[in-house]
Amino acid sequence: MSFRDEIRTISPPWLQDGYGERLLYALALQVDAIAEAARQGVRARAPGAEGTPSDALLQIGRDRLIVRGKYESNATYSARLTRAFEAWQRAASLEGMMRALQSLLRDADTQVRAITWWALWALIPSWEAPVAYEWGWQDAWSWGWPGPGDNPPTYWDWGQVYVVIYPTTPGQWEQATLGAGLTLGSGAWSVGVAEPPEVVQAARLVADQWRSAATRVRVIISWTSDWPSHPLGAASTYQQADETWATNHTVVGGTAVPSRYLGAAYLDPVG
Amino acid sequence: MPVSVTTLEALIQTPSAADFRASILSALEDLGFPVTSWETDGVAYQIVSVVSEQLSLVTLVQRGIASGGFLDLAAALKNDDGTDSTPWLDLLSTYLYAVPRIEAAFASGDYEVSNSNAFAVVLAPGDIRAVNADGYTYTSATGGSVPAGGTLSITITADQPGVTGTAPTGTVTIQDGPTGLSGTNLAAIIGQGQEPNVALAARCRAKLAALSPNGAAAAYAYFAPQGTTSGGAPLGVTRTGLLAGHYEYGTIPTPPYPGQVWLYAATASGPLGGGASPPATSGACYELWSYLMRWCVPDAVRLRVLPATVSLIPVTATVYVRTADIVVGDVYAAISAYFGSIPIGGVRIGAVGILPFSGIIDAIHNLSGSVKAVSLTTPANNVVLLPSDVPALNEFASSITIEVAP
Numbered sequence: 001m002s003f004r005d006e007i008r009t010i011s012p013p014w015l016q017d018g019y020g021e022r023l024l025y026a027l028a029l030q031v032d033a034i035a036e037a038a039r040q041g042v043r044a045r046a047p048g049a050e051g052t053p054s055d056a057l058l059q060i061g062r063d064r065l066i067v068r069g070k071y072e073s074n075a076t077y078s079a080r081l082t083r084a085f086e087a088w089q090r091a092a093s094l095e096g097m098m099r100a101l102q103s104l105l106r107d108a109d110t111q112v113r114a115i116t117w118w119a120l121w122a123l124i125p126s127w128e129a130p131v132a133y134e135w136g137w138q139d140a141w142s143w144g145w146p147g148p149g150d151n152p153p154t155y156w157d158w159g160q161v162y163v164v165i166y167p168t169t170p171g172q173w174e175q176a177t178l179g180a181g182l183t184l185g186s187g188a189w190s191v192g193v194a195e196p197p198e199v200v201q202a203a204r205l206v207a208d209q210w211r212s213a214a215t216r217v218r219v220i221i222s223w224t225s226d227w228p229s230h231p232l233g234a235a236s237t238y239q240q241a242d243e244t245w246a247t248n249h250t251v252v253g254g255t256a257v258p259s260r261y262l263g264a265a266y267l268d269p270v271g
Numbered sequence: 272m273p274v275s276v277t278t279l280e281a282l283i284q285t286p287s288a289a290d291f292r293a294s295i296l297s298a299l300e301d302l303g304f305p306v307t308s309w310e311t312d313g314v315a316y317q318i319v320s321v322v323s324e325q326l327s328l329v330t331l332v333q334r335g336i337a338s339g340g341f342l343d344l345a346a347a348l349k350n351d352d353g354t355d356s357t358p359w360l361d362l363l364s365t366y367l368y369a370v371p372r373i374e375a376a377f378a379s380g381d382y383e384v385s386n387s388n389a390f391a392v393v394l395a396p397g398d399i400r401a402v403n404a405d406g407y408t409y410t411s412a413t414g415g416s417v418p419a420g421g422t423l424s425i426t427i428t429a430d431q432p433g434v435t436g437t438a439p440t441g442t443v444t445i446q447d448g449p450t451g452l453s454g455t456n457l458a459a460i461i462g463q464g465q466e467p468n469v470a471l472a473a474r475c476r477a478k479l480a481a482l483s484p485n486g487a488a489a490a491y492a493y494f495a496p497q498g499t500t501s502g503g504a505p506l507g508v509t510r511t512g513l514l515a516g517h518y519e520y521g522t523i524p525t526p527p528y529p530g531q532v533w534l535y536a537a538t539a540s541g542p543l544g545g546g547a548s549p550p551a552t553s554g555a556c557y558e559l560w561s562y563l564m565r566w567c568v569p570d571a572v573r574l575r576v577l578p579a580t581v582s583l584i585p586v587t588a589t590v591y592v593r594t595a596d597i598v599v600g601d602v603y604a605a606i607s608a609y610f611g612s613i614p615i616g617g618v619r620i621g622a623v624g625i626l627p628f629s630g631i632i633d634a635i636h637n638l639s640g641s642v643k644a645v646s647l648t649t650p651a652n653n654v655v656l657l658p659s660d661v662p663a664l665n666e667f668a669s670s671i672t673i674e675v676a677p
Contacts, residue, residue: 019304023315026298030291030326034333041282041337056279059341065479085482092485117529159517159529209480213488213532214572216517268622271488271515 003028003035048078057081064088065209067202069104094122094161095131097210101163101219102127104206105199111166113228117159160269163207164220164228200267208270216271222264282337283344285330291323335359342475346468355468368475373496376507378429378436378462379412380540382443386417388451393417394425400447401427401454403438404600408446417452429462436462439603440666459607459664461540463507481567488513490567491534498562506555506562507538512579512615512658532572534563535579537661539611542578549575579615582660585668586631587649591676593641599671602635603664609634610662617656626654626662643676 007028008016015024043049044056057077061068064084068077080087080103090096094114102112102124109126116122121134200221207217222228286294296306296319309316338344339359348356357372364370382401386392399411409427417423427443429436443456466474474496480489491513498506512535516527527533536543536559545554560576568574586606590597609630617624632645649669656662 022302022304023299026295026302027319027322029298030295030322034326034329037277037282037330038333038336040277041333042340044279044282044337045340053277053279053282056341059279059344063342063476065476085479088479088482090485091480091483092487092490093483096483096485159515209487209489211488211515212569212572213486213491213513214515214530214569216515271517 003031047081048075052078067104067206070199071105072103091210092212094120095124097161097207097217098122098124098131098163100206100210101165101203104202105165110168111225113164113166115162115164115228117161159214160216160218161211162218162220164222164264165203166222166225168225200265204267204270211271216269218269219267220264221267224263227263279337279341279344283334285334286327288320288323288327291326292319295319295323339363342472346472348468357465357468360468360471364471364475368478370471370475370478372471373466375432375434375465376463376505377432378409378438378460379426380438380456380460381458382409382411382425382427382454382456384417384423384425384445384452384454386419386421386423386452389419391416391418392449392452394423394449398448399425399427399445399452399454401443402446403436403460404442405435407431407435409436409443427456427460429460432462434462434464434608436460437604437608439600439607442600459540459603459666461538461607461611463509463539484569486532486567486569486572488515491532491563494563494566495534495536495559498559500555500558501561506543506559508536508543508559509539509611510537510579510613510615510661511535514658527575530571530573532568532574534559534574534576535615535659536576537579537615539608541581541661541663543576544578547575547577577659579661580657580659581663582654582656583665583668584610584626584654584662585649585665586647587670588631588635589646589648589672589674590635590642591644591646591674592639593643593675593677595673595675596641597639597673599673601638602671602673603666603669605634605638606631607664610664613656613662615661616658617654617660617662620653624656624658624660626650626656628653 004025007024008021011020011024014020040051040053043051044053045060046052047057047060054074057074058068060081061077064081066077066080066084066087072080087096087099090099094116098112098114102110111126112124114120114122119135121136123132123134124130125132203219203221207219211217299319300306304315335348335358338348339362342360342363345360345363346355348359350356361372364372382399384394384399393416394411394414396412396414397410398414401409401411403409408430410430412426412428415423415425438456438460440457440459441455443454443460445452445454448454474493477489477493480487481493483490492511495508495511498508500506514527514533514535516529516531516533518524518529536556543555543559545551545556545558548554548557548560551557556576556578560574563574563576588602590602610626613626613630614624617626618630628647628650631650632647635645636642654662
C-alpha cells in the first residue's frame, strides 16, 4: 500500500475524484518518494541485501576495515563484509593476516605464504583452502631464510614476518623497471610491480591493520610462482627475501648470488 | 521527488522546498492542472508551497536515517550551529560497536603557588580556588607546605568538565586561598570536551581489532583511551603510538627488541605522566600498562608504556581580524588544542610523521568568523616529528600579533 493509494481512502468523498483526487495524488507522490528513500537508506547498511546501493559497499567497507580488492566483484565483496566481524576475531594471527591479504589481491586463487622469524612456513595454496604449516631450514651456511629460534644457524630479521604473494596467472605481477619507455609516474605501474601505487599501498595498509602489535611485516610480491618454495627445496631457493637478513651475497654451488632475490618486489615493512 | 533504486550519495541529499514545489507542480501539470497560469499568491500555489516546505524538512530525518548506518556519514551530521550532531552516531556506536562516547573530562594541570609570607603555609586539598581569564574556576586537588618566600607545585582541577577548563600558560590566578599566596600555571591546561564525532568513529573502527585475543596493533589504540587507574579514574589518554620490536642483522641491537611492544602515550595536555613502565610500578604509565595487560596483551609479548616526548614548537603569526573579538590568549589556546589533536609521531605522510603547517593556520582561522587572514612565519614549513614525539606550543619562544583590518 502506497501513500498515493491510502490518501484516497481516507479522504472525504468530495476529494476522492476529480481535481481533489489528483491534487492529493500529486502530494502523496512526494511522501511515497521520501518513504522509499528512507527504506533504501536502511537497506543500504546491509551488504548484499536486495536493493543495496553499490556505493554503500564502499562505506560499509570503510566502517568494517575491509579493503576492497582490485578485482573483487560486488557479490564477493559483500560476502566478505557480511563476515567482517568474524574475520576480525582472527586479527593478529598469521592466518588472519594472510587471508586479509589474499582477499585484497584475489583475482582467482592467489597463493599466499608467510615465513616467520622462527622458521615457520605457512601456505594458503588457494582460496579458502586450509593453511599448511611447515617448520624447517637448511643446515648450510648459504641458507638465508630463518632457522630455529633457539639456535639460529644463520641470520634473519628477528621479530619480522614476511608475507609473499604469488601470481596466479603469468604476468600478473609483471616486473616494472624504469627505463625502456617507463618513467616515474607514467602508466599505472608502481616501481617494481605492474600494479598501480594504490594497490601496493593497500597491501601495506592491510598488513599493518591485521598484524600483531609485536611483529613487523614485510610484504613481498613474487613475480614467479616457485619462489620461495619449500623450506627444504633446492639450493636455488636459498635466496633470501632481502638484504636485511644477511650480507649482500651468498654462495650457492661455488657461485656468488645476490642475497636479495631479483624476481620479486619488496614493499617497505610496516610496524 | 520520485525515487527509484538509487545511490547512497543520493539518499543523503536533502531536496529543497523549491525542488519539491517544482516536482509537485510538474506532477499536477501531468494530471491536467493549468499550473503555468497559477498566481504565486493564489490558494493552490500557496498550498503546494507550504507542503513543499514541510516535505523538505522531513528529508532531514530521511538523511539521518540513511547516514545513521555509516560511521563517516553519521559523524558528518551537523546541528544548525555547525556543531556535531550526536544522536545518530551514538546509536550506531553504542548498539552496533558497543563503544559509548567518552564524556567531557575535568581539566587538570600543575600549578605553582608562591608564598610571600615570612612563614610556611600548609595547604590541604581544596584550600586553593583559582580562576582562568574566562572566569571558569579550579580547585586544588593536592596540598603540601609552601615554604616562607618559596614555592610549591600542586595540582588543580577544573570545577566544570570540558574545554572551559582550558587556560594558556600564566593565565590562572588564585581567586580564594590563604593570605600571602599567589599562583600561576607554568604550562597550558587543556580541557577535554565531549568526544568529537570523528574521534568516536575512529574508536569504533579500532574496536574491530579488539575482537581478536591475539593482540592486534589497533587493539592497543582502542583500549588505551579507555584506560583507568586501578581505582577506576580515567587516565585521559587521547593519543598513542606503537613500535614493534625487531632486530636487523648487522646492526647494533636497540630496543624495542623482538617480542617487545612499545606504546607511547599522551593526553590532550602532553605526555602521559609517570615514568616508563616497566620498570615503574606506579604512576599513570604503570596504570595504563596494567590496564592494557588486562585487555589486549598476549602472554608472550612484553609491553612497555612510555610517556611520549614533548617537542616544543614556537609559533610566530600575525592574525588579521575584522573586529577585535579575539585576544592573543585565544590564539594560543586554539594552537595548543590543535597540537593536542596531533597523533604521536605526527600525521603520517609516507614514512615521515609531520605536524602540518596548514593545520596551524586552520586552527587560528576557525577561531572566529572575523579572522580574515593568518600570516604564519614560524614554523615556515611542515615540522618533522620523531615516532615518540607529541608537539607542544613553546609559548616563551612564540609571538602572536593581532591586527584589526576592517
